[in-house]
Amino acid sequence: MIKQKEVTVTSFDKGTKRGSSGGFYKVFIKELSDQLSSIRFLILFFLILVTGVASFYVAASSIRDTVEEMGNEFVFLRLFTTSGGSLPPFTSFLSFLGPLVGLSIGFDAINGEENRGTISRLLAQPIYRDDVINGKFLAGLAVLGMMTFALGGLVGGMGILLTGLPPTGEEILRLIIYLLISVVYMAFWLGLSVLFSLLFKQAATSALAGIAVWLLFTIFVPLLSGPVADLIYPIRGQDDIIGQLRNITLQQNLSRISPSTLYDEAVVAMLSPGVRTLGPILLEQIYGAVPGPLPLGQSLLLIWPHITGLVAGTLIIFGITYTIFLRREIRA
Amino acid sequence: MGRNIVIETHDLIRIYGSITAVDKLNLTIYEGEIFGLLGPNGAGKTTTILMLMGLTEPTSGSISVMGYDPTREPLQVKRVAGYMPDSIGFYDYMTGRENLLYTASLNQIPMKEAERRADELLSRVGLKEASDCKVRGYSRGMRQRLGVADVLIKDPKILILDEPTLGIDPEGVKELLELIVKLSKEEGKTILISSHLLYQMQEICDRVGIFVKGKLMVCGKITDLAENISGEKECAVELIMKPFDVAAMEIIRSIDGVKDVYTQGAMLVADVQSDEIAVKINRELIERGYIIYHFRVRGYTLDDIYRQYFGEEGVTI
Ligand SMILES: Nc1ncnc2c1ncn2[C@@H]1O[C@H](COP(=O)(O)OP(=O)(O)OP(=O)(O)O)[C@@H](O)[C@H]1O
Ligand SMILES: [Mg+2]
Numbered sequence: 001m002i003k004q005k006e007v008t009v010t011s012f013d014k015g016t017k018r019g020s021s022g023g024f025y026k027v028f029i030k031e032l033s034d035q036l037s038s039i040r041f042l043i044l045f046f047l048i049l050v051t052g053v054a055s056f057y058v059a060a061s062s063i064r065d066t067v068e069e070m071g072n073e074f075v076f077l078r079l080f081t082t083s084g085g086s087l088p089p090f091t092s093f094l095s096f097l098g099p100l101v102g103l104s105i106g107f108d109a110i111n112g113e114e115n116r117g118t119i120s121r122l123l124a125q126p127i128y129r130d131d132v133i134n135g136k137f138l139a140g141l142a143v144l145g146m147m148t149f150a151l152g153g154l155v156g157g158m159g160i161l162l163t164g165l166p167p168t169g170e171e172i173l174r175l176i177i178y179l180l181i182s183v184v185y186m187a188f189w190l191g192l193s194v195l196f197s198l199l200f201k202q203a204a205t206s207a208l209a210g211i212a213v214w215l216l217f218t219i220f221v222p223l224l225s226g227p228v229a230d231l232i233y234p235i236r237g238q239d240d241i242i243g244q245l246r247n248i249t250l251q252q253n254l255s256r257i258s259p260s261t262l263y264d265e266a267v268v269a270m271l272s273p274g275v276r277t278l279g280p281i282l283l284e285q286i287y288g289a290v291p292g293p294l295p296l297g298q299s300l301l302l303i304w305p306h307i308t309g310l311v312a313g314t315l316i317i318f319g320i321t322y323t324i325f326l327r328r329e330i331r332a
Numbered sequence: 333m334g335r336n337i338v339i340e341t342h343d344l345i346r347i348y349g350s351i352t353a354v355d356k357l358n359l360t361i362y363e364g365e366i367f368g369l370l371g372p373n374g375a376g377k378t379t380t381i382l383m384l385m386g387l388t389e390p391t392s393g394s395i396s397v398m399g400y401d402p403t404r405e406p407l408q409v410k411r412v413a414g415y416m417p418d419s420i421g422f423y424d425y426m427t428g429r430e431n432l433l434y435t436a437s438l439n440q441i442p443m444k445e446a447e448r449r450a451d452e453l454l455s456r457v458g459l460k461e462a463s464d465c466k467v468r469g470y471s472r473g474m475r476q477r478l479g480v481a482d483v484l485i486k487d488p489k490i491l492i493l494d495e496p497t498l499g500i501d502p503e504g505v506k507e508l509l510e511l512i513v514k515l516s517k518e519e520g521k522t523i524l525i526s527s528h529l530l531y532q533m534q535e536i537c538d539r540v541g542i543f544v545k546g547k548l549m550v551c552g553k554i555t556d557l558a559e560n561i562s563g564e565k566e567c568a569v570e571l572i573m574k575p576f577d578v579a580a581m582e583i584i585r586s587i588d589g590v591k592d593v594y595t596q597g598a599m600l601v602a603d604v605q606s607d608e609i610a611v612k613i614n615r616e617l618i619e620r621g622y623i624i625y626h627f628r629v630r631g632y633t634l635d636d637i638y639r640q641y642f643g644e645e646g647v648t649i
Contacts, residue, residue, distance in 0.1 A: 021407060026437045034425075117421020121482065124385055124415040125438040126407045330387045331378070 023127025027135025028142075035105055035143045044101045045147055049154075052094065055087040056080075056155045060162035073293065076167035077174060077271045079159045090155060091267050094148075094182055095260070099218070101147065102189030103210040105140040108203035109194045110325065115203065120330050133325045137194060137318060144186045152179040170296055177300070178270045184310045185263040189214065191317040198324055217258040225254035248280045259313055266306040269299050278302060336363040337396075338490060338522045339384060344393035346379050346546075353379040355546035357393070361524060366516045368533040369526040371543030377526035378418060380543075381494050384524075385415045398489065411439070414483030418494040418526075420475060424468040428459055428478050431467060432485050439486040446485070453481035458507070472499040480508065484515075491515065491523045497532055509536050569610045571600040572626035573617060583620060584613055599626065 059082040083089045113119040196206035229251035255261045273293035339361040346354040354376040382388035386402030400408040436446035454463040457477040515521045541551040589609040593602045
């Protein structure tokens with residue numbers, strides 16, 4: 001059967017009186033239980049759990065040595081960011097595997113229904129179309145939230161047991177914000193994969209497309225931003241301070257196109273209160289600066305653009321998905 | 333049968349690029365009847381059905397399903413009409429029963445009631461034993477039956493079935509057709525079936541509409557359509573006799589009013605001008621010492637009607 005994009009078709013279900021159909025809740029519950037019981041989610045969750053706990057454990061054993069050098073300020077948070085010898089820190093694992101979880105939840109959200117032939121049956125029921133797309137997306141988001149907070153709670157508790165140091169209120173607050181940012185970051189990938197599941201007919205294609213974008217953003221954009229910046233603002237010599245500054249700023253801004261960079265920077269600022277700035281610093285700026293950790297409010301202010309960037313990206317992608325889905329003609 | 337109009341379309345048009353899938357369709361379907369939408373592949377049957385269900389928007393024209401416009405009030409239409417797509421699919425990691433319960437929940441049917449209906453329907457379509465098996469293990473025919481249960485679970489007033497007998501074995505087809513007739517005659521449901529299987533439709537439909545290239549060529553009772561083709565009441569005679577030989581064919585052919593004699597499977601078929609000729613054939617053969625096992629006068633079949641409107645090549649049986 002020929003499938004053709006319909007340009008002329010106006011939105012379906014944009015009807016007259018719009019009350020709740022009650023369909024959202026039903027779709028949400030079903031998707032939630034589908035996800036939580038799906039093998040693919042369990043595998044990824046298990047992977048994150050094992051790597052996260054392992055890296056955390058190693059970090060906890062090596063933290064004793066660093067406490068002597070650096071004092072025990074924010075020890076609890078340092079557990080998340082310290083790489084214990086051979087293993088990367090917990091945050092790296094989450095930053096690396098988190099997108100995969102997001103992608104794995106959404107990559108066959110729509111085309112899976114199309115290929116199974118369930119979509120026309122589903123939409124022939126008295127529910128709105130947005131109930132379907134909202135239900136699927138928010139169920140995915142709920143799964144991500146549950147997973148992240150369960151994981152954070154688990155390793156947090158482990159940290160307290162292993163070090164014997166109770167976290168301060170600020171540390172707990174910072175941890176919660178970190179977990180929230182992680183959920184938003186994964187939601188970005190979830191949204192992207194749902195979009196791909198709408199654009200590509202085959203689940204395998206949309207999964208690969210998702211992974212391709214992930215590689216692009218986590219590896220190639222940060223990698224290419226250096227050479228590109230060199231091209232635009234070539235550094236002429238050691239004395240060319242302005243050139244160097246421009247070069248570095250551009251490089252950093254280029255790599256911030258990638259949500260992974262935004263996320264990683266936000267995590268650093270949130271979990272390492274010692275980080276005072278995310279951009280290049282001139283020597284003059286350091287003079288006179290009071291050494292010491294930034295208060296939580298200041299850290300938040302530092303990464304506010306990052307958070308809004310991530311949220312906006314997620315919302316834009318979801319908005320596009322939503323619009324396409326509502327205009328899509330459904331043929332079994 | 334009531335005369336209340338349940339589905340009505342007015343100058344309905346759907347254009348895909350350069351293809352006019354549905355062309356100025358005016359269709360009226362009355363309460364309680366079984367209406368067959370017939371036509372070869374690509375005739376526009378599915379497109380019409382999708383528009384009736386509000387799943388596709390018409391390019392122009394208007395539709396009313398129980399007084400609701402599917403484009404503007406799709407939910408109202410979906411509450412009263414059950415739709416079974418031609419390629420029906422289920423969540424294969426769920427059981428048949430769970431699939432039905434999910435559909436029921438989307439229709440806001442309370443759990444208790446949904447379970448009662450699901451069990452009743454599952455045994456009605458013969459899936460009682462398989463109801464707690466994952467749909468993954470269902471055969472094509474079992475899925476189709478589950479599809480029937482699925483449209484019925486919301487207890488719709490209108491059933492719209494797109495090629496419901498596709499992929500079911502003859503026994504299953506018979507049961508399904510019986511069920512459809514029962515739903516119409518005993519429960520007063522209005523049923524719209526699309527199909528290209530003429531004989532099946534001939535058995536159950538009160539009225540049919542024949543669709544070719546998006547246009548509704550004719551519409552009405554099968555008997556009326558047959559009379560339209562030719563003024564007289566022509567008919568065909570089916571015969572099985574002993575001995576089944578060429579001589580018998582010659583005898584029949586020599587009778588006045590017999591237009592053609594040919595074999596069809598294990599039967600001999602004679603096209604005759606009227607049923608009196610049929611009686612004549614019978615008498616003649618018995619007089620000549622033939623033993624007749626099977627004798628049936630059949631009226632004009634849909635096949636002939638069909639053929640009339642779009643030639644031999646369109647007939648797919
Ligand atoms: N999305 C689409 N884009 C372009 N053409 C389409 C589209 N959908 C349907 N068509 C065309 O519309 C015509 C009618 O298709 P439809 O599916 O309604 O036929 P049908 O009567 O259901 O056939 P079948 O018996 O094979 O199911 C066909 O010629 C088809 O090619
Ligand atoms: Mg069809």
